[in-house]
Amino acid sequence: MIKTQNNKAWFLVLPVLVVVAFSAVLPLMTVVNYAMNDTFGNNQFFWVGLEWFEEMVTSSRLHAALGRQVMFSAIILAIEVPLGIYIALNMPKSGFWASFCLVLMSLPLLIPFNVVGTIWQIFGRVDIGLLGHTAAALGFDYNYTNDPFDAWVTVIVMDVWHWTSLVALLAYAGLQSIPQAYYQAAKIDQASRWAVFRYIELPKMQGVLLIAILLRFMDSFMIYTEPFVVTGGGPGNSTTFLSIDLVKMAIGQFDLGPAAAFSLMYFLVILLVSWVFFTVMTNLDRQESK
Numbered sequence: 001m002i003k004t005q006n007n008k009a010w011f012l013v014l015p016v017l018v019v020v021a022f023s024a025v026l027p028l029m030t031v032v033n034y035a036m037n038d039t040f041g042n043n044q045f046f047w048v049g050l051e052w053f054e055e056m057v058t059s060s061r062l063h064a065a066l067g068r069q070v071m072f073s074a075i076i077l078a079i080e081v082p083l084g085i086y087i088a089l090n091m092p093k094s095g096f097w098a099s100f101c102l103v104l105m106s107l108p109l110l111i112p113f114n115v116v117g118t119i120w121q122i123f124g125r126v127d128i129g130l131l132g133h134t135a136a137a138l139g140f141d142y143n144y145t146n147d148p149f150d151a152w153v154t155v156i157v158m159d160v161w162h163w164t165s166l167v168a169l170l171a172y173a174g175l176q177s178i179p180q181a182y183y184q185a186a187k188i189d190q191a192s193r194w195a196v197f198r199y200i201e202l203p204k205m206q207g208v209l210l211i212a213i214l215l216r217f218m219d220s221f222m223i224y225t226e227p228f229v230v231t232g233g234g235p236g237n238s239t240t241f242l243s244i245d246l247v248k249m250a251i252g253q254f255d256l257g258p259a260a261a262f263s264l265m266y267f268l269v270i271l272l273v274s275w276v277f278f279t280v281m282t283n284l285d286r287q288e289s290k
Contacts, residue, residue: 034260052261062262064237065245072156072241073220079160080216081209084167089197091172102172105165117229120158124230144231148238155227155239162226163216170212174205206284214277218270242266 035052037045056062087105092098111119124144126132135142144154182200191199224243227233233240233248240248246266250259 031260031263034256035264038257048257052257053265055258056261056265061245065240065242068238068240069221069242072223073217075156076159076163076220077213077216079156080164080167081213083160084164084212085171085205085209087164087168088171088175089201091168093176102169105168108162108165111162113225114229116158116162117226120154120161120226121230124154146235148235151231151235151239154230158226158230159220159223163219167209167212167216170208171205174208175201178204207281210277210281210284214274214281217277218274221270221273 033045036047036049038048038051039045091101091105108116123129123131124142126136126143132142132144141147142150144150178201182204183196186196186200222243223241224247227239227241228244228247231239233244237245243266246259246262249255249262
């Protein structure tokens with residue numbers, strides 16, 4: 001008997017495709033148009049081909065912003081992933097305190113990005129902020145508006161405070177999925193705490209940790225609101241990451257052609273790294289299913 005395929009479900013997907021076309025594809029094509037043309041206003045465009053891309057590839061400004069961005073993402077991942085795993089390992093597994101910890105860890109994730117930046121902007125001020133005033137009282141010359149190192153420390157600590165909870169919650173979910181039989185077997189074999197973590201917990205958390213690393217990399221690589229509210233990209237250009245530099249180029253200087261080429265290159269880097277993470281995750285799933 002030949003089974004017929006019902007394609008009526010595609011009609012339910014059609015509205016979604018239309019919304020995606022208007023919200024993603026059409027703006028993307030507009031950016032491509034600006035990246036390939038120059039304009040002097042009045043909707044008059046002049047074809048320049050890959051000129052803006054060549055300019056961005058050789059731009060020392062772009063290289064500096066990219067270096068700062070890569071450094072920031074690397075520091076964030078190096079801190080938040082181990083810290084999130086440590087918190088998840090020490091959270092209660094059941095009962096009232098487990099629920100309390102889950103709610104407490106979720107609170108920073110519910111705060112809007114601009115509010116987070118405003119909180120830390122006030123928190124770090126020397127005159128009225130608790131952090132800045134305490135640092136000054138202890139004899140530290142802390143001023144994130146004038147010192148690049150202090151600005152970096154403030155932005156990094158702010159991001160760690162805001163997003164470590166995400167890694168901790170994902171790691172906690174991975175730990176909760178481990179059957180108790182594994183722990184019982186390890187107890188019988190008198191395995192050390194490190195051995196339990198190395199051979200039981202860490203392998204079982206690989207999937208969720210890759211998701212956490214992917215999400216945190218993408219978000220940290222595209223971060224804009226929090227550092228812009230706190231430092232505005234300063235002092236100087238010390239915290240001018242790629243997204244802040246892109247906005248300055250497009251809106252502040254109104255260089256639409258270079259900004260469009262910049263944004264497309266930015267998008268392709270994020271897409272490439274996300275594809276690499278997805279490929280690694282897919283291969284891990286296939287190995288675990290064998």
